[in-house]
Amino acid sequence: MRHHFVSFFLQEQQGRPPPTTQQTIAGKLFRTLFKGLLFSQLTLISLLVIVLTIRGLISASTHHFHLKKWYPPLLASVAVSGIASLAWQCIFIYNPSRAVKATFWLSPILTCSVGILLVLIGSAVDAGIGAVFVLFAITQSLYGCWITPRLEYTDKILSLATAFPPARTREVVCLSIIVSVVYSGFLVTGIGGATSTRTNLDILFISVIIISLAWTMQVIKNVQQVAISRARYVNFAHGEDMDAWNAFRITMKHLTGSICVGSTLVPIIVFIRGSIRSVNLMSGSSDEVMYSGADCFSTIANKLITLGNRWGFVHVGTYDKGFMEASSDTWKKFRSTTGLEKLIDSDLTSSFCFLSAVSVGAVSSLTAGIWMLLIHKDYALEVTLYAFIIGYFVGRVGLAWLQACVLAYYVAYSEDPQSMRFDGTIPQRIQRLQMLSAHRDNRELEVGRDREEDSYNNC
Known part of the structure; x- marks a missing residue:
């Protein structure tokens, strides 16, 4: 089994044009730089948190900062975020279809509840x-409401991708959640220490800690994503089983640099691309200048997606590629398969994971906010927001394995669409999207003709 996978790996590597020595050295230096940056910032943030915590404990009485009122609600909310993330795994495993549907109506309710709490x-x-x-x-x-017609396909693809996950997947997921909860709780002590004195410099310290939290959580999430997508890809592409814990160990040892690069690029590119798509939706096509601008933005968005996308993490784990090379290769595969790029672009897995994490963040936020509202109203706003941010990131870490399975499924399909390991779910969905697109184009053409006829008659 192992020999078969190694031989396939060598064949795949031989099928790609060999990179130049300069590119290889540059890629290695880039990955080493980001890996060093990760561990450097972890060390510096840890020292900063320790100093702020000690200073906060010493100066709390002089600045009238109530330690017993500030720390328990926020630390409790961090623990609740971990429990909620683990509970969500159980709900999804028990009934994936209901979990998906529940997410899209539960998240707005919980988010609205947080808003009402803040108003109160x-x-x-x-x-x-x-x-x-x-x-x-x-x-x-x-x-x-808008994506309701796509939920049926989302149920199917999530059920297919996550059925029979790699061995020891739960161990990897639980370890990731525990690490994220412990690390968040540690950073909370530093935030509390900075809050106790409330100087302008302390506001900067809190901002730095939150930025560090966001990036570190992205790295933890993507380490899990690379490890599990690697194990799942082997199963989808070759029908073989790979232990998720072994994949996790290899990922931590050899692939941290590429993951750090991806953890930096993907959020930036997703934000820019999302903004461009929003501009395109608002611009319409009635004004020539706006239309040309939207077309230019679309070109930029299409270029950005090849430089960095979450599907590249599959090739990072499987073939030890640099992140940008992996992103480019996977997206080229998507474009070479008719209709697959459009299907990938409309996939709801990322939305499901995002809204699930928002739900976890809202539960965490409500826990801390209600507690603070009852015992010390002055700190309610900041503690509620901190709890929401931490809960959101812990939720994303907990759901990384779901997204990893779906990523591996799509990438494996793009490399061999005719494989007997895949059913007709993706081809049928592509056909459905093509029919809807053709119907929409015909309708727009008829509307255009009607407008031309009206204009001619008016003349």
Whole structure:
């Protein structure tokens, strides 16, 4: 079994044009740089948190900072986020279809609840931020109504991709959640230490800690994603089993640099690409200048997606490629298969994971916010927001294995669409999308003809 996989790996490597020595050295240096940056920032942040915590404990009494009122609600909410993430795994495993549907109506309700809680705190700032949460909840509700026709396919693809996960997957997931919870709790002590004195410099320290939290959580999530997608890809592509724990160990030992690069690029590219798509939706095609601008933005978006996308993590884990090379190779495979790029682009797995993490963040936020509202209203806003941010990232870590399985399924399919290991789910969905697109184009053509006839008659 192992020999078969190694021989396939060598064949795949031989099938690609060999990179130049300069590119290889540059790629290795880039990965080493980001790996060093990760461990450097972990060391520096740890020292900063320790210093802030000690200083906060010493100066708490002089600055009237109530340690017993600030720390317990936030630390409890961090623990709740871990429990909620583990509970969500059980719900999904028990009934994936109901879990998917529940996410798209539960997330808006929980988000709206957080907004109402912030409004109840009473100040104008709290009410303003609460209104943002309520607006976000309304947006989620409208999005849920819009994507309802796609839920059936999402149920199928998630069920197919996550059925019979690699051995010891739960161990990897539980370890990742525990690490993220412990690390978040550690950073909370530093945030509390900085909050106790409330100087302008302390605001900067808190911002740095939160940025560090976000990036580190991305790395933890993507380490899990690379490891499990590697094990799942072997099963989908070759019908062989690979232990998720062994894949996790290999990932930690050899692939951390590429994962750090991807953890930096993917959120930036997703944000830019999402903004471009929003601009395109708002611009329409009635104005020539706006249309040409939208076309230019679309070209930029199509270029960005080849430089960095989450599907590249599969090739990072399987073939030890650099992240940008892996992203480019996977997207070329998608484009070479008719209709697959459009299908990938409309996939709801990332939306499901995002809204599930928002739900975990909202549960964590409500835990801390209600507690603070009852015992110390002055800290309610900041503690509620910290709890939401931490809960969201812990939720993303907990759901990384789901997304990893789907990524591996799509990548393996793109490399061999005729394989007997895949059923007709993807081809049928591609055919359905093509029919809908043709129907839409015909309708737009008829509308255009009607407008031309009306214009001619008016003349």
